[in-house]
Amino acid sequence: xxxxxxxxxxxxxxxxxxxxxxxxxxxxxxxxxxxxxxxxxxxxxxxxxxxxxxxxxxxxxxxxxxxxxxxxxxxxxxxxxxxxxxxxxxxxxxxxxxxxxxxxxxxxxxxxxxxxxxxxxxxxxxxxxxxxxxxxxxxxxxxxxxxxxxxxxxxxxxxxxxxxxxxxxxxxxxxxxxxxxxxxxxxxxxxxxxxxxxxxxxxxxxxxxxxxxxxxxxxxxxxxxxxxxxxxxxxxxxxxxxxxxxxxxxxxxxxxxxxxxxxxxxxxxxxxxxxxxxxxxxxxxxxxxxxxxxxxxxxxxxxxxxxxxxxxxxxxxxxxxxxxxxxxxxxxxxxxxxxxxxxxxxxxxxxxxxxxxxxxxxxxxxxxxxxxxxxxxxxxxx
Amino acid sequence: xxxxxxxxxxxxxxxxxxxxxxxxxxxxxxxxxxxxxxxxxxxxxxxxxxxxxxxxxxxxxxxxxxxxxxxxxxxxxxxxxxxxxxxxxxxxxxxxxxxxxxxxxxxxxxxxxxxxxxxxxxxxxxxxxxxxxxxxxxxxxxxxxxxxxxxxxxxxxxxxxxxxxxxxxxxxxxxxxxxxxxxxxxxxxxxxxxxxxxxxxxxxxxxxxxxxxxxxxxxxxxxxxxxxxxxxxxxxxxxxxxxxxxxxxxxxxxxxxxxxxxxxxxxxxxxxxxxxx
Numbered sequence: 176x177x178x179x180x181x182x183x184x185x186x187x188x189x190x191x192x193x194x195x196x197x198x199x200x201x202x203x204x205x206x207x208x209x210x211x212x213x214x215x216x217x218x219x220x221x222x223x224x225x226x227x228x229x230x231x232x233x234x235x236x237x238x239x240x241x242x243x244x245x246x247x248x249x250x251x252x253x254x255x256x257x258x259x260x261x262x263x264x265x266x267x268x269x270x271x272x273x274x275x276x277x278x279x280x281x282x283x284x285x286x287x288x289x290x291x292x293x294x295x296x297x298x299x300x301x302x303x304x305x306x307x308x309x310x311x312x313x314x315x316x317x318x319x320x321x322x323x324x325x326x327x328x329x330x331x332x333x334x335x336x337x338x339x340x341x342x343x344x345x346x347x348x349x350x351x352x353x354x355x356x357x358x359x360x361x362x363x364x365x366x367x368x369x370x371x372x373x374x375x376x377x378x379x380x381x382x383x384x385x386x387x388x389x390x391x392x393x394x395x396x397x398x399x400x401x402x403x404x405x406x407x408x409x410x411x412x413x414x415x416x417x418x419x420x421x422x423x424x425x426x427x428x429x430x431x432x433x434x435x436x437x438x439x440x441x442x443x444x445x446x447x448x449x450x451x452x453x454x455x456x457x458x459x460x461x462x463x464x465x466x467x468x469x470x471x472x473x474x475x476x477x478x479x480x481x482x483x484x485x486x487x488x489x490x491x492x493x494x495x496x497x498x499x500x501x502x503x504x505x506x507x508x509x510x511x512x513x514x515x516x517x518x519x520x521x522x523x524x525x526x527x528x529x530x531x532x533x534x535x536x537x538x539x540x541x542x543x544x545x546x547x548x549x550x551x552x553x554x555x556x557x
Numbered sequence: 558x559x560x561x562x563x564x565x566x567x568x569x570x571x572x573x574x575x576x577x578x579x580x581x582x583x584x585x586x587x588x589x590x591x592x593x594x595x596x597x598x599x600x601x602x603x604x605x606x607x608x609x610x611x612x613x614x615x616x617x618x619x620x621x622x623x624x625x626x627x628x629x630x631x632x633x634x635x636x637x638x639x640x641x642x643x644x645x646x647x648x649x650x651x652x653x654x655x656x657x658x659x660x661x662x663x664x665x666x667x668x669x670x671x672x673x674x675x676x677x678x679x680x681x682x683x684x685x686x687x688x689x690x691x692x693x694x695x696x697x698x699x700x701x702x703x704x705x706x707x708x709x710x711x712x713x714x715x716x717x718x719x720x721x722x723x724x725x726x727x728x729x730x731x732x733x734x735x736x737x738x739x740x741x742x743x744x745x746x747x748x749x750x751x752x753x754x755x756x757x758x759x760x761x762x763x764x765x766x767x768x769x770x771x772x773x774x775x776x777x778x779x780x781x782x783x784x785x786x787x788x789x790x791x792x793x794x795x796x797x798x799x800x801x802x803x804x805x806x807x808x809x810x811x812x813x814x815x816x817x818x819x820x821x822x823x824x825x826x827x828x829x830x831x832x833x834x
Contacts (some may be wrong), residue, residue, distance in 0.1 A: 239607070549798075557611060
């Protein structure tokens with residue numbers, strides 16, 4: 176059995192090296208965390224574009240899974256290759272979440288490349304410099320920015336809540352009609368809970384931009400107690416997509432969702448046109464995804480060219496905004512001129528740019544973020 | 558003679574190597590990680606595991622126990638029908654049907670149940686279409702009841718297979734003798750068959766328990782996260798906090814729950830081997 180297994184393993188290794196040698200091509204490995212739509216974006220949109228202008232280069236796209244778990248896998252792989260002193264690492268470009276981007280910079284796993292690419296200076300968002308409290312200036316390029324908001328069925332909800340307080344009252348009047356996915360089944364629920372702490376615990380500015388101070392968490396206890404009471408009137412959904420699914424089937428009438436997923440589902444007819452979005456006060460968090468280059472990537476030059484293409488105003492306009500409904504990663508003013516007016520307006524149809532700047536918050540710094548999640552586990556769900 | 562013994566040892570070496578490399582080493586490593594922090598012994602991870610997830614542990618135990626109980630009742634009924642029913646053609650169909658879930662992976666079963674058991678899912682829609690219910694009366698089974706339904710549905714094939722196999726292996730003469738003396742079918746089942754197949758029943762249930770404890774896809778897809786099963790919490794600890802210590806401490810708790818059952822299984826299988834050797 177053992178010999179047979181090892182023969183099979185050697186055969187498989189031999190076969191792959193033969194295949195790659197036969198092609199004689201450079202393979203650029205792009206690992207992407209995040210839901211399937213992000214992997215599809217790189218695989219079906221970016222990769223063919225890049226391969227067309229770079230003959231002899233093949234893009235190998237690896238999806239590592241949704242949520243923080245996907246970024247965690249990329250981190251573990253790079254960290255293992257660093258610890259075993261590999262001369263080159265086998266990921267050339269990675270797409271990671273904000274929190275993990277910060278940790279990778281802290282652990283010296285990334286290359287400082289932004290000043291070496293032309294599109295580097297088109298970035299204006301604060302999240303390109305600061306990832307939940309870690310200075311990542313120069314190490315990351317935002318791929319896009321995504322936002323959470325409350326989706327509701329306008330056929331049944333005529334006056335949607337505009338703040339957390341109003342939402343609480345609404346759920347008391349309509350028990351079980353609001354649904355979210357807790358904190359273990361996807362980031363839209365985590366985002367809702369974070370917004371709750373911004374509303375009833377500590378304001379967003381303190382938690383996302385000031386240094387960690389445990390004393391700020393003094394009044395979280397009452398916030399969590401309130402949330403526990405709130406949870407009695409809500410339905411729990413199985414995930415980010417699960418919330419949209421239940422909205423579509425009319426099992427709930429309101430719930431927190433990712434704006435980009437909402438628009439994509441709407442465009443595909445998976446949720447009815449009567450669904451609308453509301454970004455409630457004092458605000459809900461959103462996050463960017465980052466393009467990063469591992470410190471010892473095998474093809475750093477190609478990796479830089481790849482990211483340069485991916486963050487060019489044309490690709491950001493046609494790919495990120497038009498096809499996938501994300502907010503652009505580079506400054507919006509460079510993107511706007513590349514788009515027709517209708518597409519641009521569609522992006523801000525439900526949530527106006529004013530609301531976005533007023534109520535679009537970022538996630539708190541990493542320690543507070545862990546404290547929020549653990550506080551929820553300790554005081555709300557257990 | 559001695560050389561022969563040595564040769565025998567060589568024969569088991571590949572298997573032993575595989576087991577120690579891919580099972581014993583990771584097992585010891587995760588146990589070690591559950592009770593240490595930077596090399597020093599500590600109970601803080603276990604403390605935290607209980608502080609944060611005690612409800613989930615209880616939930617897991619209840620889900621598994623209820624599932625196992627339903628499993629025992631259903632698989633004994635099906636196996637008894639197959640063994641004792643006078644309608645052979647019906648038995649043929651039943652014998653084919655109950656095996657189907659054996660070939661369906663947990664994740665596929667979970668996805669099926671998700672579309673079947675949802676509030677506006679296939680099952681409720683069928684009831685509504687046939688006029689038995691109105692859309693307002695439907696309720697969703699996604700949650701603890703859905704997890705139990707999926708577990709029982711999936712494990713039913715496996716445990717019925719073991720139990721009906723054991724029943725088929727019984728000496729037919731005993732059943733005929735009992736029947737000649739006027740025993741009813743129910744009496745034969747409880748008086749003659751069940752006492753003899755008890756070890757197989759135990760083994761089927763223990764193996765099903767261990768399988769249920771280890772499944773991640775079902776609580777993730779059908780459960781709603783609050784409360785959830787230990788396996789989902791372990792995944793969350795690693796994915797969300799990168800915290801292997803508490804995840805391993807939760808693993809330790811699962812080991813302990815399963816260990817009690819494994820002890821029963823090992824004792825039973827050793828006894829069986831002793832009887833036949």
